[in-house]
Amino acid sequence: MYNTLIRNILRFIVLVLLQIAVFDNLRFGNYIHPCIYVIFILLMPFDTPVWKLMINSFLIGFAVDIFNGTPGLNAAASVFMAYTRPFIISITTRKSDIQDKNEPSISEMGLQWFVLYSFLLLVIHNLFLFWLEAFSAKLLGVVLLEVLLSVPISLVIIILLIYLLKPVKNKSNY
Amino acid sequence: MYNLFIFIKKYNAVILFVLLEVLCVIMVVHNLPYHNRKMANVSNSITGGFYKTTSNWNDYLNLKSENELLAEHNAMLRSRLGYENYENDTVIVDEMFSYVPAHVINNNTSDRNNYIIIDKGRIDGLEPDMGVICDNGVVGKVVNVSTHYASVMSMLNSYSIISCRFADNQYVANVVWDGRDYRFGLVKDIPSHLIINKGDTLVTSGFSNSFPADVMVGTIEDAEDTENSQFNTAKLRFSTNFSTLRFVYVVKNNYRKEIDSLCITR
Numbered sequence: 001m002y003n004t005l006i007r008n009i010l011r012f013i014v015l016v017l018l019q020i021a022v023f024d025n026l027r028f029g030n031y032i033h034p035c036i037y038v039i040f041i042l043l044m045p046f047d048t049p050v051w052k053l054m055i056n057s058f059l060i061g062f063a064v065d066i067f068n069g070t071p072g073l074n075a076a077a078s079v080f081m082a083y084t085r086p087f088i089i090s091i092t093t094r095k096s097d098i099q100d101k102n103e104p105s106i107s108e109m110g111l112q113w114f115v116l117y118s119f120l121l122l123v124i125h126n127l128f129l130f131w132l133e134a135f136s137a138k139l140l141g142v143v144l145l146e147v148l149l150s151v152p153i154s155l156v157i158i159i160l161l162i163y164l165l166k167p168v169k170n171k172s173n174y
Numbered sequence: 175m176y177n178l179f180i181f182i183k184k185y186n187a188v189i190l191f192v193l194l195e196v197l198c199v200i201m202v203v204h205n206l207p208y209h210n211r212k213m214a215n216v217s218n219s220i221t222g223g224f225y226k227t228t229s230n231w232n233d234y235l236n237l238k239s240e241n242e243l244l245a246e247h248n249a250m251l252r253s254r255l256g257y258e259n260y261e262n263d264t265v266i267v268d269e270m271f272s273y274v275p276a277h278v279i280n281n282n283t284s285d286r287n288n289y290i291i292i293d294k295g296r297i298d299g300l301e302p303d304m305g306v307i308c309d310n311g312v313v314g315k316v317v318n319v320s321t322h323y324a325s326v327m328s329m330l331n332s333y334s335i336i337s338c339r340f341a342d343n344q345y346v347a348n349v350v351w352d353g354r355d356y357r358f359g360l361v362k363d364i365p366s367h368l369i370i371n372k373g374d375t376l377v378t379s380g381f382s383n384s385f386p387a388d389v390m391v392g393t394i395e396d397a398e399d400t401e402n403s404q405f406n407t408a409k410l411r412f413s414t415n416f417s418t419l420r421f422v423y424v425v426k427n428n429y430r431k432e433i434d435s436l437c438i439t440r
Contacts, residue, residue, distance in 0.1 A: 021228050030284055030355065050187040058194050067224070069289065072201030079194045083187070132202060133285070 004045065012060055014165070015040050020067040023157070031146045034154045036161060037064055037074075038125055041082055042118050043162075045103040050086060057082035070133075077129035081121055088120050106162060118158060122151045225280040226293060233420070240420055247309045271386045273423040274298055276306075279323070283356035283416050288330040290314065292422060295322040305384035305425040311413035312336060312391050313422050315384055324424075330356055330416055337382050338391050341375040343368070349376065349391055349410060356416050358395060364406040370397040376410065383427050383434070 019037040026034065041057050061075030068074070089104065092113065106114045130143045130150075182189065233240075276292040294300055296319050306313040306326050314328040327334055329351055336349045338361070347364045364370065374394040380387025396409040427433075 020224075025228075025232075033284065051190050054187070054190055054194055058198075061198075070202070070285075072198035076195055076198030076202065079191065079198065083191045132199075 008040075008044075008056075011040055011043070012063075016060065016063045016067075018161075019064050024068065028153065029149070031142075031149045032153055033130075033146070033150050034157050035074075035122070035125065035129070035150070036154065036157055037061075038078070038081065038118075038122065038154075039158055039161060041078060041085065042121060042158070043103055043105060044085075046089070046098050046101060050083065053082040053085060054079050073133055074129065076132055077125050080128045081125040084124055085121060088117060088124075092117055092120070106159070107166075111159075115155065115159070119151065119155055122154055122158075123147065126150050126154070225291060229277070229279045236418075236420060239418075243309060244421075270427065270429055272426045272428060274300065274426060276324075276422050276424055278419050278422060281328075281416070281419055283328075283330055286353045287332055288328045288356075288416075289317070290326040290328050290419070290422075292324050292326060292424070293322070294424060295320050295324050297321060299426065300324050300424055303384060304427070305382075306422050307385070307389050307425060308414055308419060308422045310390065310415065312378060312385065312389055313414055313416075313419065316424065326422075328416060329359060329412065329414070336385075336391065337379045338376045339379045340368075341377050341388075346379050346381070347376070357411060359392065359410045359412055361394070361408045361410045362405070364408060366404055366406050368406070370394055370406070370408055372397065383430050385425060 015037045019035070023034045023036050028034075037060055040060050041053070044053055044056065057078035058075050061073075061078035062071070064074045065071050089098070093109075098109075101108050104114065104117060109117075126147045127143070130146045134143050274294055276294040276298075278290055279293050280291040282288045282290075290306075290313070292306070300316055300319050302316055302319060304316045306316060312329060314326045314331070314334060316324050317327045318325045329336060329349070331351060332353060334351060337346065338349050339346045345365060345368055348362045349359050350362055351359045361376065372394055376391045376393070378385040378387060378389045378391060390413045392410045392412045392414075394408050395411040398407065398409075
């Protein structure tokens with residue numbers, strides 16, 4: 001419990017810093033905006049209640065927003081994503097599969113499942129984000145193009161980052 | 175009352191979801207017209223320091239190209255002075271305008287309404303509505319000023335309108351941005367009898383108090399001819415490259431108050 005808390009706080013800080021200092025400055029093109037801070041929401045333990053998930057998502061989204069000067073934008077998309085997470089988990093797994101699992105990580109659930117799970121949630125997150133950002137100014141086609149291009153890039157970066165940032169596994173458990 | 179508690183307990187997730195989303199959407203809508211502007215005063219001093227650090231790191235990556243650009247600019251200025259003035263070692267400066275050099279510490283080109291944050295603020299004498307230019311051309315206007323930082327509405331913004339004229343025939347038009355590509359803008363309100371060619375140059379008109387006259391804005395990229403309307407529209411290639419912007423100059427108009435006082439009295 002205590003361990004999880006510290007790990008989550010560290011994850012929060014590292015991911016927000018990475019997002020605002022690195023990935024918001026990368027320009028792959030006009031339509032590609034990689035969102036990597038969603039790793040924080042993706043990796044929350046299975047037994048986290050929805051309200052806790054949503055409050056945490058709100059906080060990380062808002063932290064990114066403050067630095068981007070777009071209050072509420074990322075926060076809204078993250079809360080929406082957190083709200084749909086239990087539903088996505090329930091349609092991609094059987095209940096018996098996740099009973100003895102701790103968190104939806106690659107090491108516990110396998111890469112194939114994780115790609116599907118994060119792909120679905122990223123599509124939800126980006127659709128909501130770009131739609132809310134465009135609101136009236138941009139066309140629907142532009143939003144769909146942004147989602148189509150951003151999601152695969154974000155997904156690849158997220159999976160690479162998870163392998164990079166994973167703490168070294170010690171088999172003997174100290 | 176008891177039923178209410180049961181209800182809240184049962185639907186706590188839905189209620190919290192709706193509450194948070196409404197809160198977010200209110201914040202988004204509230205900030206929509208000027209996005210940064212309201213938030214800027216609060217967050218400028220916090221995020222400004224952070225962005226200053228990251229931009230310090232980034233600067234090392236651009237040192238070479240930045241040096242070349244500055245050398246080029248130096249050469250241009252020296253050629254403008256001419257040898258007579260150069261030997262005199264006194265320079266006649268434009269008294270109406272003075273310039274404050276500033277460093278871009280945060281910049282965006284991908285949103286619909288883009289803002290730039292620079293590292294000069296109220297203590298350097300900056301005020302809202304001052305113009306911002308760079309070596310290559312017009313950048314935008316200062317919209318908000320904190321003690322050490324200022325936010326600039328770049329030309330890549332749906333609320334930005336810059337008054338311009340054609341360099342060769344003095345006709346006036348307005349430059350706006352359609353939100354598609356950071357390299358191109360739109361020239362509006364061109365009188366339809368005017369024949370526009372690709373490559374025509376647009377400079378600032380000097381009618382606004384924010385910019386001196388004859389600062390480069392861009393060149394015509396594509397002129398479309400609409401027969402019916404009174405005014406034509408053309409595609410403009412900005413002379414400023416917004417995605418690699420590092421150094422800018424804030425334009426101070428020394429007679430601004432005097433000119434403004436004339437405009438108020440009718």
